[in-house]
Amino acid sequence: xxxxxxxxxxxxxxxxxxxxxxxxxxxxxxxxxxxxxxxxxxxxxxxxxxxxxxxxxxxxxxxxxxxxxxxxxxxxxxxxxxxxxxxxxxxxxxxxxxxxxxxxxxxxxxxxxxxxxxxxxxxxxxxxxxxxxxxxxxxxxxxxxxxxxxxxxxxxxxxxxxxxxxxxxxxxxxxxxxxxxxxxxxxxxxxxxxxxxxxxxxxxxxxxxxxxxxxxxxxxxxxxxxxxxxxxxxxxxxxxxxxxxxxxxxxxxxxxxxxxxxxxxxxxxxxxxxxxxxxxxxxxxxxxxxxxxxxxxxxxxxxxxxxxxxxxxxxxxxxxxxxxxxxxxxxxxxxxxxxxxxxxxxxxxxxxxxxxxx
Amino acid sequence: xxxxxxxxxxxxxxxxxxxxxxxxxxxxxxxxxxxxxxxxxxxxxxxxxxxxxxxxxxxxxxxxxxxxxxxxxxxxxxxxxxxxxxxxxxxxxxxxxxxxxxxxxxxxxxxxxxxxxxxxxxxxxxxxxxxxxxxxxxxxxxxxxxxxxxxxxxxxxxxxxxxxxxxxxxxxxxxxxxxxxxxxxxxxxxxxxxxxxxxxxxxxxxxxxxxxxxxxxxxxxxxxxxxxxxxxxxxxxxxxxxxxxxxxxxxxxxxxxxxxxxxxxxxxxxxxxxxxxxxxxxxxxxxxxxxxxxxxxxxxxxxxxxxxxxxxxxxxxxxxxxxxxxxxxxxxxxxxxxxxxxxxxxxxxxxxxxxxxx
Numbered sequence: 167x168x169x170x171x172x173x174x175x176x177x178x179x180x181x182x183x184x185x186x187x188x189x190x191x192x193x194x195x196x197x198x199x200x201x202x203x204x205x206x207x208x209x210x211x212x213x214x215x216x217x218x219x220x221x222x223x224x225x226x227x228x229x230x231x232x233x234x235x236x237x238x239x240x241x242x243x244x245x246x247x248x249x250x251x252x253x254x255x256x257x258x259x260x261x262x263x264x265x266x267x268x269x270x271x272x273x274x275x276x277x278x279x280x281x282x283x284x285x286x287x288x289x290x291x292x293x294x295x296x297x298x299x300x301x302x303x304x305x306x307x308x309x310x311x312x313x314x315x316x317x318x319x320x321x322x323x324x325x326x327x328x329x330x331x332x333x334x335x336x337x338x339x340x341x342x343x344x345x346x347x348x349x350x351x352x353x354x355x356x357x358x359x360x361x362x363x364x365x366x367x368x369x370x371x372x373x374x375x376x377x378x379x380x381x382x383x384x385x386x387x388x389x390x391x392x393x394x395x396x397x398x399x400x401x402x403x404x405x406x407x408x409x410x411x412x413x414x415x416x417x418x419x420x421x422x423x424x425x426x427x428x429x430x431x432x433x434x435x436x437x438x439x440x441x442x443x444x445x446x447x448x449x450x451x452x453x454x455x456x457x458x459x460x461x462x463x464x465x466x467x468x469x470x471x472x473x474x475x476x477x478x479x480x481x482x483x484x485x486x487x488x489x490x491x492x493x494x495x496x497x498x499x500x501x502x503x504x505x506x507x508x509x510x511x512x513x514x515x516x517x518x519x520x521x522x523x524x
Numbered sequence: 525x526x527x528x529x530x531x532x533x534x535x536x537x538x539x540x541x542x543x544x545x546x547x548x549x550x551x552x553x554x555x556x557x558x559x560x561x562x563x564x565x566x567x568x569x570x571x572x573x574x575x576x577x578x579x580x581x582x583x584x585x586x587x588x589x590x591x592x593x594x595x596x597x598x599x600x601x602x603x604x605x606x607x608x609x610x611x612x613x614x615x616x617x618x619x620x621x622x623x624x625x626x627x628x629x630x631x632x633x634x635x636x637x638x639x640x641x642x643x644x645x646x647x648x649x650x651x652x653x654x655x656x657x658x659x660x661x662x663x664x665x666x667x668x669x670x671x672x673x674x675x676x677x678x679x680x681x682x683x684x685x686x687x688x689x690x691x692x693x694x695x696x697x698x699x700x701x702x703x704x705x706x707x708x709x710x711x712x713x714x715x716x717x718x719x720x721x722x723x724x725x726x727x728x729x730x731x732x733x734x735x736x737x738x739x740x741x742x743x744x745x746x747x748x749x750x751x752x753x754x755x756x757x758x759x760x761x762x763x764x765x766x767x768x769x770x771x772x773x774x775x776x777x778x779x780x781x782x783x784x785x786x787x788x789x790x791x792x793x794x795x796x797x798x799x800x801x802x803x804x805x806x807x808x809x810x811x812x813x814x815x816x817x818x819x820x821x822x823x824x825x826x827x828x829x830x831x832x833x834x835x836x837x838x839x840x841x842x843x844x845x846x847x848x849x850x851x852x853x854x855x856x857x858x859x860x861x862x863x864x865x866x867x868x869x870x871x872x873x874x875x876x877x878x879x880x881x882x
Binding site for chain 2: 292338343366382399427455461463477517
């Protein structure tokens with residue numbers, strides 16, 4: 167149920183424009199603005215906005231973190247009846263700054279949707295960007311019930327999955343699950359700067375996966391890391407200790423210690439959730455050789471559909487210099503057996519289901 | 525064309541058993557043995573071996589690296605006419621050791637197939653494991669033409685893609701493209717050991733990708749890292765320097781320096797090959813919302829087949845607590861437009877093709 171109608175989005179990047187599109191689709195009346203006239207024009211044309219728009223009941227600040235607290239204060243002052251929320255990737259500084267102004271912080275609720283990696287700009291926006299994504303929200307010390315309810319109404323309207331965290335809890339969690347993986351990926355890629363093209367050409371899926379995040383926007387990420395530097399540096403200190411231990415154990419040929427470090431990583435890996443946000447499921451894997459031509463995957467999925475099997479996940483691995491590839495389906499044990507039998511019957515080069523991917 | 529018939533494989537793990545299966549399929553007569561009677565029995569039953577097998581013309585040593593040089597010498601002595609090859613993940617120590625025995629090293633060629641991560645044992649074997657995979661080979665200082673030709677015949681028979689490297693070149697390359705990513709993944713996972721289940725439950729695809737290799741076998745990897753410790757430690761020193769620089773720039777709020785480090789990683793990431801072993805291709809990405817039920821992917825691929833579009837890659841992303849998912853197809857620009865139009869016509873919730881995944 168909508169308890170308000172007029173929403174103004176400030177910032178026509180990926181998140182702001184996606185929110186505008188999604189909220190418009192959900193029946194809200196949206197205006198969007200951006201200090202960059204070109205971004206504003208694109209976003210306004212995407213949502214069909216004409217003119218300035220009426221006074222908002224809710225203002226969404228969707229700008230880079232360095233400008234958030236200034237804009238929250240500015241828009242809260244300009245629209246003294248409005249609720250204000252942000253969508254920034256960090257919470258402590260913004261919340262602390264706004265809480266210095268009780269009249270404003272009572273009308274403010276901080277939020278952070280976990281969406282939008284390796285992608286930016288209004289043109290990349292989509293209204294369902296947040297569907298099913300975790301959306302963290304962080305009330306201030308005196309956020310009104312209306313402020314929190316309005317923020318949650320917007321999160322609900324966009325299909326987000328609400329998780330409440332304090333600002334400190336949020337920034338600490340993000341340091342580990344988002345900032346540290348970004349750093350590992352960037353440092354791996356930077357460390358390999360001097361290896362030859364020949365050597366890098368030998369790389370397999372492992373290097374590709376671990377270095378994927380290195381392609382992200384350096385400026386945006388630098389800003390985030392600096393704004394969360396104390397939590398990030400804590401993790402870097404732990405990392406640095408492990409790295410030093412490993413380097414020492416390698417140089418001293420202390421095999422037991424090396425095993426201990428790798429085993430620690432292996433043990434903790436089991437805690438990292440698979441899809442659906444739960445613990446890793448026990449999938450079975452079905453490797454199938456395919457020709458690299460149109461229609462191959464369609465036929466495989468036809469076979470899956472025929473036996474009513476639900477493909478849980480899938481990888482496609484192509485081989486250097488060849489026009490064939492390996493498709494590995496992840497399925498429940500029961501489904502993996504049904505699909506295997508069907509594919510064999512259909513004449514595919516398929517291997518028996520196995521418990522580990524490989 | 526086969527120039528020999530009798531092959532004996534020593535070591536019934538994933539690689540040895542897969543080679544035995546593949547070579548049997550290619551018409552060779554295979555015997556396989558293992559010091560573990562159970563592994564030997566499984567492998568022999570998989571290839572249908574009865575009895576000891578005749579004297580081999582080629583012996584493949586497919587055991588963990590610590591035992592390779594002893595076994596190469598042992599089998600070269602037992603079968604004085606045979607060519608011997610190995611498949612170990614490192615080359616320098618083994619080649620140097622064997623080259624101390626010119627009579628043996630003339631009949632030896634070292635090799636390393638780039639296959640077999642996160643998976644082990646005879647039961648996981650498959651005869652086409654090596655199809656299209658890079659297979660590095662490293663002749664000794666006096667490998668005979670017959671020794672090299674025999675090794676290449678086996679690589680060819682199994683569909684491997686031959687790359688010649690010296691032992692030192694091999695171990696150096698592997699340190700960067702394989703050992704370092706493994707270490708990054710393990711250290712990331714180990715560094716997160718103390719974060720709460722709640723926080724780790726917020727993790728997205730980034731953490732999952734970067735930590736995937738942490739699930740690998742700790743004992744096997746420790747042995748590899750120690751046997752290649754000098755090359756690995758060189759990379760760890762570079763990594764350690766970057767890590768220290770980043771930690772310092774964060775603590776000193778030196779934003780420019782942080783950007784520089786991340787930008788270095790971003791720049792080098794562009795050199796990491798995509799599929800087909802070449803430079804990254806310019807794919808276009810097509811995000812499609814699907815229900816998490818059987819038949820959805822089949823319908824999508826039917827649409828792709830209908831317009832003769834070749835799906836280059838695909839990711840499936842599920843959302844925590846919801847029964848819907850996001851499928852992103854990677855296609856050529858032309859194909860992405862054709863598929864987009866077709867899916868819209870078919871009533872799918874699909875977004876316009878875009879140049880970056882997200």
